[in-house]
Amino acid sequence: MPVLPPLVCLAPNRQHEAEAFAVQFALSLQDHLPSDGYALVLRETQLSLEHPHAHGAVMAEFVEGAAAHRRQFGGGKGQPVAKAIGIKGSYLPQVVDATAGLGRDAFVLATLGCEVTLIERSPVAAALLADGLARAAAHSDTADIVERMQLVHADAADWLLTLDSAQRPDVVYLDPMFPDTGKSAAAKKDMQAFQHCIGDDLDSERLLAAALQVAKKRVVVKRPRLGERIPGPPPNAELQGKSTRFDFYVPLASRPPR
Known part of the structure; x- marks a missing residue:
């Protein structure tokens, strides 16, 4: 069964955006990264799906x-x-x-x-x-x-x-x-x-x-x-x-x- 990851905002100036994402997509908003498992991480430059034990992040990228x-x-x-x-x-x-x-x-x-x-x-x-x-x-x-x-x-x-x-x-x-x-x-x-x-x-x-x-x-x-x-x-x-x-x-x- 799929596991819905939490949303974590690591960019303080984007907290309002994170709250809007959480409401729009029914995501659980947390204030820290999980020690294990996936999380949607909102940083200064992008939103990405990340795992603490996996290399790299998954994102929708259309520019670069x-x-x-x-x-x-x-x-x-x-x-x-x-x-x-x-x-x-x-x-x-x-x-x-x-x-x-x-x-x-x-x-x-x-x-x-x-x-x-x-x-x-x-x-x-x-x-x-x-x-x-x-x-x-x-x-x-x-x-x-x-x-x-x-x-x-x-x-x-x-x-x-x-x-x-x-x-x-x-x-x-x-x-x-x-x-x-x-x-x-x-x-x-x-x-x-x-x-x-x-x-x-x-x-x-x-x-x-x-x-x-x-x-x-x-x-x-x-x-x-x-x-x-x-x-x-x-x-x-x-x-x-x-x-x-x-x-x-x-x-x-x-x-x-x-």
Whole structure:
């Protein structure tokens, strides 16, 4: 079972922000770091998920590091995720990323010009995303990109089914976390932290069903190349990469009548 970490503020001048985070995401606010276990730590420069016995911290980063490199040299519209959601020429679909996580793919799509709604039900990931988006909005290199990104803290399947016909997105994008089968290499630190604090998406079949009811053009599911498919209807097509596979589904509204 996932363990919800406490929120610890180590920047006295950001105490009011910490209190707002605690209320918004229903987090327990503490005044000291735990001796063991994960904590969301608000410092002067960022909010991060940290563990006293683990090297490094997990955060949503859109300005520097890998995000900056991918923004400049990632391959533009030729990237697999861009092809998967259907970017072609001047066509830029409106996208709902229903399993936003740390927002990496959503940021790529927004960089390419798409309007992206990020849905994240985990209070941990949603808090990290909110902080990362706020930092990116304050930076000149990324402010215009973040304007195309909207974060919603909600259960994605429930949220999708509240949309009326005018609000339905062109594409619903899913990248669910599946249980570790023990066959893969050791997970990266962010995946290890997420497994502990967030858990797996054990109801991905329900989310896929909701996405198929709502999307106008396609539903796209990102999986490891040899990863299992979401239970339910089989995909209509797939796009294979070296380490990743995208499964494509035709939404119910787009299927021809029988």
